[in-house]
Amino acid sequence: MKYMLIMRATEAARQDYDTADINQIIEKMGAYNEALFKAGVMLAGDGLADSMADNFVVDFAADPPIVTDGPYGETHELFSGFWMIQVASKEEAIEWASRCPLGPGSKLEVRRVTEMSDFGEAADNPILAQQELWRAESGQV
Template structure:
């Protein structure tokens, strides 16, 4: 099972305050444990929303671009991991070991797998998906 682990933004991350050396070192050690255990597939921190944008898709094909920053910091994402684990419980146990403090909030969401879509995900669509994943992997 794959899980997206979503680190919520706070006033510091939205203000562009970078972590100190102690937190960077602790996070590096934690990420190293995740990689050695075969759990971590990807992970990155994100710049503040002031450097981002949103695109709203309305009925009728209209697209509206909204430049950041965005008002509600607690609804924003400051970073993420993509983990491969056996269960949600295992993901939670790994997350409990993360070096966060100060009221940090992190969300865990299971990633859809091909089999979750049933018959609607036809053999042709599965083949296309596999081909695209192979193409992405070959570029890295």
């Protein structure tokens, strides 16, 4: 089972981060990432830039879509990073998410990534089969 761990931080947590010892944060996150890698569960992960100049939102409410500076619809919780993990169960995903070294004002939203079985009768759709081939060719699990 694949899960995406979505890191969210309130504005207060972001302010705390700005005044924290960056080396200490890097060490804690590095140790967490190393544990994920050594356990063989980490597929991907990265932090996201806060720079408003580099981020944008594409809103598909109109044709053509509207592009605005972003990245956030609501700034009370900022999406600041993610991990993709592959584990055997929801319980294992909970265990790894609970070990993340985040502090007060931060949350992890944990979402299971869809699998072919989630598509029911449409699981034999050739487009889905092609996506599986692309994943295999690119080395994705």
